[in-house]
Amino acid sequence: MKKRDLEPTEENIIDTFVKNSVGRNNSLFKFIEMLNYQDDSYSIAFDGRWGSGKTFFVKQCKLVLDCLSEENQYSYKDQILDIIGQDEIAKLTKINFKTVYFDAWKNDSDLDPIVSLSKSIATTAFNIKTKAKTVAIEAGKELVKIAAKEIAKTDIDNILDIFHTEEDIEAKFKKELASLIPKNGRPIVFIDELDRCRPTYAVKLLERVQHFFDNKKITFVFSVNLYELKNTIKKLYGSSFDGDRYLDRFFYSIISLPDANYTSENIQGMSSDEKMYLKYCDEITQKFNFSLREENHFTSMIDITGVKNRFLSSNYHADVFGNGNEIIDFFIIPYLIALKMVNSNQFNDFVFYNDGTDFIDFLASSKIFSSYLWNEDPNTLKKAAKDIYDCIFVRNEIVESVGITQEPKNIYIREPYKLKTEVNDILSLVSNDSVYEDKDTKSTKK
Template sequence: MRKLELLPTDDNIIATLNENILGRNTELGYFLELLNHVEDAYSIAIDGKWGSGKTFFVKQAKLALDACNDSISMDDEKRTSIKETLSNVTKVDDLQPQYPVYYDAWEHDNDIDPILSLIYSITEAYDYFDTLSIDSKKMLMDVGQKIIDRILPGSGAVLPALSELFKTSNILNEQKNKATLQEDIQTFLHSLIYENGNRLVVIIDELDRCRPDFAVKLLERIKHYFVDEKITFVFSINLEELSNTVRHFYGEAFNAGRYLGRFFDLIIKLNPANLDNYYKKFGLGDHYYYDYAIRTVISSFHFELRDIIRFISASQLLKDTINKIPNMMLLDMNQRDALTFCGFFVVPIMLGINVIQPELYGKFIRGEEAPLFVNVIKNMTQYDRVVDFLLGDKETFLRTETSKTFIDIEKRADSLYNALFSSENSDEIIIGKLIINQGVRDKLLEISSLLSNFSDFKK
């Protein structure tokens, strides 16, 4: 059994771009055009919920910028492929060369000061250092060391990565305090931008997951020390969660929205991904009731991309066996119909709840969350089989006034939920064509636990 995941690795980033798996290539094209027309010091926030694919989006943008800057090392075939894909959504030849740097704030939130790790991330991204002369390396190291000395005076601290990159010596003994920290940083950044593109694009990701003190300090350090007409900052954030982080630091009465407005010149809302290609990537077709139900649960619970991956991973354990219920157990016909229906349409709801709100799962199987169940079943009435089983007469459903029909569906769905999960029901109950008894209830819980002969762990 392999973990089903779509991690933002280089290969996956390229695949999602070239195959437009997330359906965001058009948005990416507009974003590249936006970056291309920025002329001043500028800060952009890309706002999206946790798990919505923000990291994928900004890493796709970085890959695109890499491909459009000939000073950045990249395999020629890969560069050509990426630019051909981009040419479908933007005028590639019109994009100015920009140098992107990716900074994972969460990865560094135990650092003493965010400036140190940010400077390191910027310098680490520049693969042209090997071509610099010793004098040029020493100049950059001098400036970098001054930044460290101003932040941690008298500590003698140095970023090992800087020392390794520049291969210089006798730098630590130099204390140069004539310029301000801001001037040092400007000198440092200008020396990097000069040979590698018209602008530097610094992508700050996962800021909303950081410790409140680190998140606030990083924002304020950037605001005070990194303002430069040749630098664009892109923040990939969940604005709601970042606001909570700021309030946690300054107090609940603090106006976090106005505070954050000081740092972002433009806030962009990341639209939901187009999931059609995404579903195909993981074999989630639309020709099978179980697949239909899975897609309905995803839309009903408003899953983000990360939730979808976990949900599909769990549901695929049952996909090849769920339709074989009648042949895998010695059941009478009534039990077979009920378990077939539950396998196709009820089990996905149970798996979905365990993904999106696992704290509710216990209440759900105790019969305390009927509205949750009824809402999803109502959304499944686009499938004839659901209506046929619940009402017992599909033709009546098709002839009946819609509003009245959905009242009937709600009542039947509520009755089905109580028949399946209410502890007060132990007798046999008939809902439409479904006959629910204790054997059905017990088997439903067994199947949805994923620890039964229905789970295929070889998937």
């Protein structure tokens, strides 16, 4: 299946915005409209768990702001503006934003974040013309020089001494920073991946932004997993430290990242059967509240088992198991793969200890299962779901055939006692370790 947590390359950022394949364009427009009504120094936190698409969102935000600026010319600019539309453009262009993107994690090895952050801001051309640009370059060099030689040499533990004994350094730095800000634009600095950084670096970056970049014409947008950032802070200050109150010092507002809506409806060029299969997988990912990265792990496991391709090929032998293999490939295996990712105990209860309550309730509420049976009656759906689970996983007696439904569609499973082995054989292709660990984020679920 198609990956859902795409790499945030320029091509993918543009393509997903044009197709709105993550379903966040309206949220993006609302956020930029909000930015247009700011007139003071703001630091905003975009909160989202690892793998939820924070980097995609802020890079799409940067893309839109860059294209809205009259000073920028890109080959894809007209295409982006056509997607936005004239009515929306009028709401989003009250302020001419100048964007800076800073990957905190990539700069995590620096001794002091003020140097690399100053460099990112100073080397952003802002498309200033001729003489003014030359002045800005010199100011940028001076900004980085002050950051490197006069500020970064002082450890964060002694940062208060800077303000008490060397206030002229802070004033000099802010003066150079102010000279970089064009009169006809408002810089907006996107700081990404802060929650992945070393605790000392993350805290120092927040402190530096608060004390040295406090300018009413600059907006900072942090994309973070606040839960993990609080844990990072506690590693530095101790488990009893109040991370919530600490972070309140730095963020004027905290906004939850809108849910991605990367559903089969947004994917073009698929057959009706494939869309139906992916819609059922969408129902599963929504049930388990998967992040985009977890969705990608889930769909890759389905690809490994081959059940989706077998279902789409329609290569079923009705004279062997009736609708049994079809039901396994369509409804049971995807559910069990997801369950194995998030809850190994419940997975074992399902397969070995005759507890299919959650599956039965989920299947009975599934719109796709209802469509498959051509039936919308809740009682019929609940009974059919229970009969499927019972005849495959609970009953041990040898029976020739079990009828699931007759009207309006005849669904039956032949020799159901053989299908549990079929399920186990398919699942053996998936790692026996039911713990899902994202290697990039080291986030673990059990």
